[in-house]
Amino acid sequence: MDEIRDLYQQVILDHNKNPHNFHKMDDADSALEGFNPLCGDHYTFYVKFDGETIADVSFEGSGCAISKASASIMSTALKGRTRAEAERLFELFTSIVTGKIDVVEHVAELGKLAAFAGVAEFPVRVKCATLPWHTLHGALQGGATRVSTE
Amino acid sequence: MNHMWNDSSTPDTTVGTVYDAQRVRADFPIFSRTVRGKPLVYLDSAASTQKPQAMIDATSRFYAEDYSNVHRGVHFLSQRATDLYEDARSEVRRFLNAERDEEIVFVRGATEAINLVAQTYGRSQLGAGDEVIISAIEHHANIVPWQMICQEMGATLRVIPINDHGELQLDAFEDMLNERTKIVAVVHVSNALGTVNPVREIIATAHRHGVPVLVDGAQSVQHLPVDVRDLDCDFFTFSGHKIYGPTGIGVLYGKKALLDAMPPYQGGGDMILSVSFERTVYNETPFKFEAGTPDIAGVIGLAAALRYFRSFDIAAIAAHEQLLLSSATARLQEIDALRVIGTAKEKASVISFTLCAVHPHDIGTILDQHGIAVRAGHHCAQPVMRHFGIPATARASFGMYNTMEDVDALVHGIHSVLEVFT
Numbered sequence: 001m002d003e004i005r006d007l008y009q010q011v012i013l014d015h016n017k018n019p020h021n022f023h024k025m026d027d028a029d030s031a032l033e034g035f036n037p038l039c040g041d042h043y044t045f046y047v048k049f050d051g052e053t054i055a056d057v058s059f060e061g062s063g064c065a066i067s068k069a070s071a072s073i074m075s076t077a078l079k080g081r082t083r084a085e086a087e088r089l090f091e092l093f094t095s096i097v098t099g100k101i102d103v104v105e106h107v108a109e110l111g112k113l114a115a116f117a118g119v120a121e122f123p124v125r126v127k128c129a130t131l132p133w134h135t136l137h138g139a140l141q142g143g144a145t146r147v148s149t150e
Numbered sequence: 151m152n153h154m155w156n157d158s159s160t161p162d163t164t165v166g167t168v169y170d171a172q173r174v175r176a177d178f179p180i181f182s183r184t185v186r187g188k189p190l191v192y193l194d195s196a197a198s199t200q201k202p203q204a205m206i207d208a209t210s211r212f213y214a215e216d217y218s219n220v221h222r223g224v225h226f227l228s229q230r231a232t233d234l235y236e237d238a239r240s241e242v243r244r245f246l247n248a249e250r251d252e253e254i255v256f257v258r259g260a261t262e263a264i265n266l267v268a269q270t271y272g273r274s275q276l277g278a279g280d281e282v283i284i285s286a287i288e289h290h291a292n293i294v295p296w297q298m299i300c301q302e303m304g305a306t307l308r309v310i311p312i313n314d315h316g317e318l319q320l321d322a323f324e325d326m327l328n329e330r331t332k333i334v335a336v337v338h339v340s341n342a343l344g345t346v347n348p349v350r351e352i353i354a355t356a357h358r359h360g361v362p363v364l365v366d367g368a369q370s371v372q373h374l375p376v377d378v379r380d381l382d383c384d385f386f387t388f389s390g391h392k393i394y395g396p397t398g399i400g401v402l403y404g405k406k407a408l409l410d411a412m413p414p415y416q417g418g419g420d421m422i423l424s425v426s427f428e429r430t431v432y433n434e435t436p437f438k439f440e441a442g443t444p445d446i447a448g449v450i451g452l453a454a455a456l457r458y459f460r461s462f463d464i465a466a467i468a469a470h471e472q473l474l475l476s477s478a479t480a481r482l483q484e485i486d487a488l489r490v491i492g493t494a495k496e497k498a499s500v501i502s503f504t505l506c507a508v509h510p511h512d513i514g515t516i517l518d519q520h521g522i523a524v525r526a527g528h529h530c531a532q533p534v535m536r537h538f539g540i541p542a543t544a545r546a547s548f549g550m551y552n553t554m555e556d557v558d559a560l561v562h563g564i565h566s567v568l569e570v571f572t
């Protein structure tokens with residue numbers, strides 16, 4: 001059951017229970033929907049920019065612990081970052097959860113995002129962890145307003 | 151292969167009550183493997199069932215010893231393969247107690263069977279303003295094909311509502327029937343909730359209005375005795391892989407007069423009597439619906455699976471599964487955080503549930519670490535989920551090989567999910 005504890009780390013359980021930035025944003029510059037048709041995870045993400053900087057991120061919706069904690073931790077991690085920094089974190093995060101790179105070398109940079117390293121052992125759950133990031137990535141690139149994992 | 155009650159070696163006075171699931175498990179080689187270091191607890195038979203050795207052997211024997219194409223050759227093996235293929239049709243006919251072999255059409259599965267009826271019967275019968283009735287607890291396979299054909303023909307899809315137990319509201323159904331109703335298509339047993347629909351009553355009601363009924367039996371044939379003549383259904387569909395048979399093969403039963411009157415489905419070889427560029431004469435029922443080389447091995451495997459299944463008393467299998475269902479339901483309902491979704495009086499083999507504050511996906515992942523296979527998701531029944539105001543459920547479903555130990559494992563597994571999440 002060690003893998004289960006690795007997957008459901010305390011930070012993840014805490015953010016699942018009490019997600020941060022979990023609300024609608026009326027003055028958002030963009031609102032994006034992300035969903036996983038397979039399991040019904042469904043979120044809306046809101047972003048406000050201040051020039052090149054992400055001034056605010058929030059979200060609402062429902063889904064599994066992994067996707068909800070990922071959305072919550074992502075929202076805290078991205079606030080105040082530039083688009084370029086956000087892009088870098090997106091790359092890093094997706095590499096970590098797919099097991100492409102080793103988390104220990106990037107712990108400082110990742111902060112709480114490092115808690116998602118355990119996801120790499122659960123290939124079917126990778127989409128849960130990356131759903132918020134892929135959706136937000138769409139906003140940063142000014143692309144689709146609806147992102148589906150399938 | 152008669153492991154059933156009345157085994158001649160053990161004079162048994164409790165005829166009809168002894169069903170030995172442990173012995174049944176021995177017929178399914180998958181149970182000799184472990185999953186994540188644990189014995190396999192397979193509670194996902196509603197998605198697909200595991201396979202008995204008899205079915206696996208019949209399929210490989212066909213490829214090894216009897217293989218050839220069917221309906222095409224004068225040579226020995228072609229004749230042999232054709233005989234096996236047509237014997238399989240008779241086996242299915244006996245299984246459903248249909249009147250004639252021609253009423254059995256081989257298709258890829260329940261999905262294709264329903265599409266076939268929608269595209270042939272539907273296309274030839276539906277006009278603008280006509281109506282098709284389905285129910286609120288259909289699998290997407292019995293929604294989307296009707297939606298597609300209704301849209302194309304300008305017809306309307308109407309839906310029999312359900313109550314909060316997940317039971318159909320039959321008064322509403324009777325009121326929906328009118329002279330524009332062209333077909334009723336309802337699920338026999340709901341895959342998402344386990345509800346057993348009163349199809350006999352539904353059929354009788356529809357027939358009083360002169361409307362034919364398709365019964366989606368994808369989740370019923372493996373759990374209850376089914377007799378299409380007794381039900382008097384006009385069409386009946388099921389999938390081989392859910393009744394211990396191979397994937398890629400399924401059955402459409404249709405009353406001969408209806409099938410005869412229907413246009414063909416796909417065009418190609420086998421479904422014709424003669425072809426010229428000016429005019430093609432279609433083959434007879436059922437061949438006019440079986441264009442191209444069929445899944446011969448699948449058909450033979452399906453017949454072997456049905457023979458295996460029929461070597462038991464189906465009522466005894468049903469009784470065994472009911473015992474597992476009621477025990478699991480009672481024990482799961484003792485868990486405060488757990489809510490059973492689908493509490494119909496008549497249910498078969500399926501328990502859908504949610505756990506307060508734990509998403510079904512997380513339940514599924516944690517149970518999997520214990521070697522327990524359940525399904526998490528909307529079960530291809532999104533309208534059902536919407537009715538109950540939930541995105542998804544976790545679903546445990548039973549087959550002929552499940553035991554009380556599997557129920558124990560499930561209950562323990564749920565407790566360990568709760569441990570992680572509290």
Ligand SMILES: Cc1ncc(COP(=O)(O)O)c(C=O)c1O
Pocket residue numbers: 196197258259260261262289291292337339340341366368369389530
């Ligand atoms: C009630 C019901 N109908 C239809 C189907 C479709 O069956 P298949 O995917 O084998 O065609 C299923 C499969 O889950 C089902 O449960």
